[in-house]
Amino acid sequence: GAVVSQHPSWVICKSGTSVKIECRSLDFQATTMFWYRQFPKQSLMLMATSNEGSKATYEQGVEKDKFLINHASLTLSTLTVTSAHPEDSSFYICSAREANFHEQYFGPGTRLTVT
Amino acid sequence: GENVEQHPSTLSVQEGDSAVIKCTYSDSASNYFPWYKQELGKGPQLIIDIRSNVGEKKDQRIAVTLNKTAKHFSLHITETQPEDSAVYFCAAPGDNYGQNFVFGPGTRLSVLP
Numbered sequence: 001g002a003v004v005s006q007h008p009s010w011v012i013c014k015s016g017t018s019v020k021i022e023c024r025s026l027d028f029q030a031t032t033m034f035w036y037r038q039f040p041k042q043s044l045m046l047m048a049t050s051n052e053g054s055k056a057t058y059e060q061g062v063e064k065d066k067f068l069i070n071h072a073s074l075t076l077s078t079l080t081v082t083s084a085h086p087e088d089s090s091f092y093i094c095s096a097r098e099a100n101f102h103e104q105y106f107g108p109g110t111r112l113t114v115t
Numbered sequence: 116g117e118n119v120e121q122h123p124s125t126l127s128v129q130e131g132d133s134a135v136i137k138c139t140y141s142d143s144a145s146n147y148f149p150w151y152k153q154e155l156g157k158g159p160q161l162i163i164d165i166r167s168n169v170g171e172k173k174d175q176r177i178a179v180t181l182n183k184t185a186k187h188f189s190l191h192i193t194e195t196q197p198e199d200s201a202v203y204f205c206a207a208p209g210d211n212y213g214q215n216f217v218f219g220p221g222t223r224l225s226v227l228p
Contacts (some may be wrong), residue, residue, distance in 0.1 A: 007160075032214055043204060043220045044159070092157050097214070102147040102166075104216060106158035 003027055004096050006107035013084055013114055020080045021027040021110045023094030030096035033068070034104065038091045050077055084114040117142045117209050129227050136222045138205035140185040146182050148188045149216070150179060151204045152186030159204060163190070195226045 003026040013019045032051050036044040048064075050056040050071035058064045068080040077096075081088055089104060091111055097102040118141040130133050140148075140184040151159035163174045165179045165188065172179050178191040192199055202223050206216035 002161075004158075034215060043218045046209075046215055050216050095159075102208075103149065103161060103164065105161060106151070109156070109158045111156075 002103070002105045004030075004094065004105045004107040006094055006110050008110060009108060010111040011093060011113070013112070015085055015114055016083055018080055018082045019084060020078055020093055021094075021112075023077045023079070023096070023107050024104075025075045025096040028096070028098050030077070030099045031074065031099040032085075033071055033077040034097070035069060035077075035079050036093045036095065038093060038109075044093065047079075081100045081112065084112070085115045087113065089114045117145060117207050117217040119205060119207050119217050119219045120207055121222055123222060124220065125223045125225070127225045127227060130195060130224070132195055134190075134192045134195055134199070134224055134226075136190045136203055136205070136224070137186075137187060138207075138219050140207040140217075141179060141186065142207070143183075143186060145207045147208055148179070148181060149206050150177075150190045151206065151218075153202045153204065153221075155201075192224075195225050196222075197228055200224055200226045 005024045007022045035047045039043050047062045048056045048058045050069050052071050056069040071077040091109050093109040095106045097104045121138045149164035152162045154157040163177050163179050165181050176193045181188040202221045204221050205219040209215045209217040
């Protein structure tokens, strides 16, 4: 149980284009989902927290107009990187949490490369 | 806000030996402490967690101990195997009513055959 999937697992896009990453909880209802960014050999950096049906809460320094997050259902959240630039290249990971439970379960991550 | 420190940053052990990774946290109200294992190119995997109402939890070769007074918790891996080689992250509840986690900087464990 507690499986989270992400799609795509890797994506290459050109500078100036947008890319969407999907995060799905496969066997539980994710009332809260989180989006992280991870640079090589570094820890996970929380970008935003989203509760189903509500607007996402962004961490300080994260541009909400650049990183659009939608959590329209209890099993799906999406992260759209708009007008991507090479500095947005990173490993993006989502996690999901069920109401009244502490545990967070992570997806396998999406490697984004902007050329 | 919560601050989590983790030591050591790298750890090499011989196969069959034990490995211990320690984390400290700053918020005495924190009540849940997970440990994650991350293999190269993959997402973190929850391997064990502990709540503040217990001092120790064990799952086969993995155990976690918690000292609330000193505000530290440790991951213990016994009889290490090469497949235990990975980066391990500890975490503690952050702001936002504890919904999110604050992660430690990670420990790169290498188990040498």
